[in-house]
Amino acid sequence: MADIHxxxxxxxxxxxxxxxxxxxxxxxxxVGDRASRTAFVNTLDTWRKQFxxxxxGKDPLGDTATQELGKKGIDHLLNExxxxxxxxxxxxxxxxxxxAHVVQAFLKHRKWRGVExxxxxxxxxxxxxxxLAVERTTQLLKQQKVRINLRRLQHHADEGGLIGWVHLMxxxxxxxxxxxxxxxxxxxxxxxxxxxxxxxxxxxxxxxKVVEREKWSHAKDQDxxxxxxxxxxxxxxxxxxxxxxxxxDIHLAPSIxxxxxxxxxxxxxxAAGTQNLPGDWESPSFHLPSALREKMPKVHGAATRVLLHNxxxxxxxxxxxxxxxxxxxxxxxxxxxxGNASFTNR
Numbered sequence: 001m002a003d004i005h006x007x008x009x010x011x012x013x014x015x016x017x018x019x020x021x022x023x024x025x026x027x028x029x030x031v032g033d034r035a036s037r038t039a040f041v042n043t044l045d046t047w048r049k050q051f052x053x054x055x056x057g058k059d060p061l062g063d064t065a066t067q068e069l070g071k072k073g074i075d076h077l078l079n080e081x082x083x084x085x086x087x088x089x090x091x092x093x094x095x096x097x098x099x100a101h102v103v104q105a106f107l108k109h110r111k112w113r114g115v116e117x118x119x120x121x122x123x124x125x126x127x128x129x130x131x132l133a134v135e136r137t138t139q140l141l142k143q144q145k146v147r148i149n150l151r152r153l154q155h156h157a158d159e160g161g162l163i164g165w166v167h168l169m170x171x172x173x174x175x176x177x178x179x180x181x182x183x184x185x186x187x188x189x190x191x192x193x194x195x196x197x198x199x200x201x202x203x204x205x206x207x208x209k210v211v212e213r214e215k216w217s218h219a220k221d222q223d224x225x226x227x228x229x230x231x232x233x234x235x236x237x238x239x240x241x242x243x244x245x246x247x248x249d250i251h252l253a254p255s256i257x258x259x260x261x262x263x264x265x266x267x268x269x270x271a272a273g274t275q276n277l278p279g280d281w282e283s284p285s286f287h288l289p290s291a292l293r294e295k296m297p298k299v300h301g302a303a304t305r306v307l308l309h310n311x312x313x314x315x316x317x318x319x320x321x322x323x324x325x326x327x328x329x330x331x332x333x334x335x336x337x338x339g340n341a342s343f344t345n346r
Contacts, residue, residue: 005289005308006264010167011346012320016328017111018310018341019263019273031105032338034098037124040133041066043098044074044091051087060084071127078129092129096136102338103137104146106330112342114328117149121315122334123189126157130334149326155318159210161186162193164317165257166208168309174198177253179211179245181238184311185260187276187336188219190230192237194245194252206321212244218278219336227279227286235295242297254304258292259311261339268308276336312339 008015022031033039045066052059060083064073077084106112124130131152138150153160161184169180174197184191193213197205214237218224224233238256245252262273262282268289274281281288289306296304316331323329324345333339 003268003289003305003307004266005268006266006310007168012167013346014344015313016342016344017109018313018339019261020106020109020111020340021273022105022109031102032340035095035102035332035334036336036338037122037334038336039098040091040095040124040129043094044088047087047091047094051083055083060087071123071129075128078132088129089132092133092136096133096140099133099137100140100144100146102332103141103148103150104144106332106340106342107146107148112330115148115330115342116326117151117323117329119151119153119316119319119323119329119331120334121153121157121160121312121331122339123157124334125152153315153319154322158184158191158213158215159193160318161259161311161315162191162195162210162213162257163208164259164314164320165307166195166197166205167317167320168257168307168314169197169253169255173253173255178251180253181241181256183234183238183256183258184314185230185234185258185277186311187261188217190216190218190234190237192234192241194241194250196250204321208318211250212241214240225278227277227281230278231291231295234292238296254298256292256296256304256306257314258288258306258308259314260288260308261311261337264308264310270308310339310341312341315339316341316343 024031048061048066074088078088107115120134125134134152141148155163162182165182179194179196182193182195191213193210196209196211198207216233218230218233224230263271265271268287270282289308293304293306312331312333315333328344330342
């Protein structure tokens with residue numbers, strides 16, 4: 001039987017929507033663009049330039065361009081007293097208002113109707129400045145009497161998009177093998193990992209763990225300018241992880257879960273939403289699961305099975321064991337762009 005990618009019906013829940021491209025009232029710009037990590041960087045850069053003009057050319061954030069500061073650099077400046085921290089806090093306040101707007105826009109969409117909780121995922125919320133932004137957004141929504149529970153991803157941002165695959169793989173793979181390989185393709189980074197569904201051999205999927213992982217920033221790699229470069233980089237990381245698993249006597253399932261941006265069709269084609277990746281990932285002549293399967297070595301003497309789904313969906317599914325107390329819930333992943341998905345528990 002042919003593999004079914006991008007499934008919307010799972011045993012324990014329904015995926016109501018993902019990768020919604022909501023437009024602003026002007027009909028041109030997208031709502032999600034207000035709350036991406038790029039949006040925060042641009043907001044901080046605007047406030048930084050304004051302060052520099054007011055201070056006669058003095059820049060408290062130093063000589064490094066805002067885009068190059070990174071999460072750790074911004075967090076470092078935030079934790080120091082002085083003008084730099086003040087500028088960052090002003091940018092956080094501005095960004096929090098934008099994120100609150102985005103949350104309300106999604107809650108008004110029919111496929112998000114009744115959502116009680118929104119998980120904020122992606123790498124941005126992993127930082128101190130991201131944590132502060134989510135906390136401030138929560139306060140703003142409460143002041144505006146928006147009834148929603150906002151919280152950050154339980155798992156590390158580099159692992160949520162890998163761990164979510166334990167809820168998409170067939171039960172027999174979880175039962176018969178120690179672990180599986182998973183891939184999370186983002187607009188800036190690619191993450192690959194070995195995921196153990198039941199790290200302590202229990203049946204509790206809250207115990208799912210990434211026991212080893214690799215991360216590569218393809219966006220910063222000057223040699224990664226085309227689709228094939230990203231694919232080769234993924235294969236290289238997966239082969240390294242497979243070698244690690246063999247050395248540690250971890251029995252890998254002959255199946256790989258791949259998360260990527262955009263709309264994933266049942267046949268594994270990608271319909272839209274990959275504009276942040278190098279090259280054309282939506283070409284009718286390109287099939288990501290097949291391309292990876294052809295490059296990967298055989299596992300247990302058989303061709304490796306490759307399943308594909310949207311990255312926000314998979315990251316959201318990592319929260320499934322922690323969201324059984326609500327019926328309708330959603331996820332917004334703050335990365336290079338803004339991913340989104342909504343779910344209904346059975």
